[in-house]
Amino acid sequence: MILRALLALLLLVLTATAQAAVLTEGPLSVTVPESVGEGQIFLVEISLTNQVETVLVEWMGRATEVTMTKRGNAFKGELLLGAGLGTKHAPQTILVEALRPNRREMVLGKIAVTAVAFPEQRLSLPPSMVTPSKENLARIKREQEQVNAVLAVASPRKFWNFPFLRPVPGEVTSAFGLRRILNGQPRSPHSGIDLDAMMADPVLAANQGRVALTGDFYFNGKSVFLDHGQGVYTMYFHLSRIDVTPGQHVERGHLVGLAGSTGRSTGPHLHFGMKILGQSVDPMPLFTAGGAFDRQAKGGS
Numbered sequence: 563m564i565l566r567a568l569l570a571l572l573l574l575v576l577t578a579t580a581q582a583a584v585l586t587e588g589p590l591s592v593t594v595p596e597s598v599g600e601g602q603i604f605l606v607e608i609s610l611t612n613q614v615e616t617v618l619v620e621w622m623g624r625a626t627e628v629t630m631t632k633r634g635n636a637f638k639g640e641l642l643l644g645a646g647l648g649t650k651h652a653p654q655t656i657l658v659e660a661l662r663p664n665r666r667e668m669v670l671g672k673i674a675v676t677a678v679a680f681p682e683q684r685l686s687l688p689p690s691m692v693t694p695s696k697e698n699l700a701r702i703k704r705e706q707e708q709v710n711a712v713l714a715v716a717s718p719r720k721f722w723n724f725p726f727l728r729p730v731p732g733e734v735t736s737a738f739g740l741r742r743i744l745n746g747q748p749r750s751p752h753s754g755i756d757l758d759a760m761m762a763d764p765v766l767a768a769n770q771g772r773v774a775l776t777g778d779f780y781f782n783g784k785s786v787f788l789d790h791g792q793g794v795y796t797m798y799f800h801l802s803r804i805d806v807t808p809g810q811h812v813e814r815g816h817l818v819g820l821a822g823s824t825g826r827s828t829g830p831h832l833h834f835g836m837k838i839l840g841q842s843v844d845p846m847p848l849f850t851a852g853g854a855f856d857r858q859a860k861g862g863s
């Protein structure tokens with residue numbers, strides 16, 4: 563617990579000292595952090611003094627449109643991005659383009675991705691529990707392809723707004739990025755957070771969005787994937803019941819299902835995950851009171 567508190571404190575200090583850079587060209591101005599830790603979320607703020615057709619942002623091999631809103635004499639837009647788990651600790655390029663009928667403005671920036679000290683956990687389990695059967699391997703592959711196909715598409719419309727809602731009130735029982743070593747073999751690190759929950763506790767949508775996918779998967783059990791627009795997805799795993807259907811629009815706080823222990827799970831809890839343009843990021847800073855993301859939506863939208 564003390565270690566976890568120290569890590570949380572360290573993270574806060576890192577977030578607080580991150581310097582912002584302002585990139586400009588003509589009427590286009592973009593604010594980005596100079597550095598971001600592996601697995602961390604950051605905010606990009608875009609301002610334009612004239613109207614454009616489309617604003618496009620490219621980051622880590624993916625792109626999204628940004629919804630711009632008129633505010634006073636300017637047009638403003640914001641998006642969440644992240645340097646996902648496994649990102650190389652090196653400068654990464656961000657490209658922002660503002661397109662008008664006969665010209666375009668473009669800024670190019672570098673954001674340094676820095677190492678984060680993730681906790682480690684060593685576990686011993688009977689080999690039969692660790693290695694799935696041939697049939698199950700085929701099922702896992704099929705399900706992974708289905709999920710990847712859904713996550714590859716992002717609604718260009720921005721549905722999300724600050725603040726984000728913690729989907730269940732429980733404590734974090736397994737942190738983001740936890741390096742799991744199973745029978746001496748390193749496994750993929752924990753790509754989300756486990757939140758303590760009782761069987762059948764309500765699980766709420768973290769923000770406004772569209773239900774992109776539901777299903778009962780080998781590892782993740784009964785699952786809901788929400789598309790919040792501009793590449794932001796949230797995921798709710800191991801549910802005992804699903805209360806939404808694909809295509810449905812949900813508001814922040816909408817009941818998506820009930821907590822459970824379906825799939826590969828040792829007891830009732832909610833695994834909550836977040837991906838932004840395919841990058842697995844730590845959602846906890848979004849729920850931290852007084853943190854960088856504890857803010858209300860800016861007017862206009």
Ligand SMILES: [Zn+2]
Binds near residue numbers: 752754755756832833
């Ligand atoms: Zn988990």
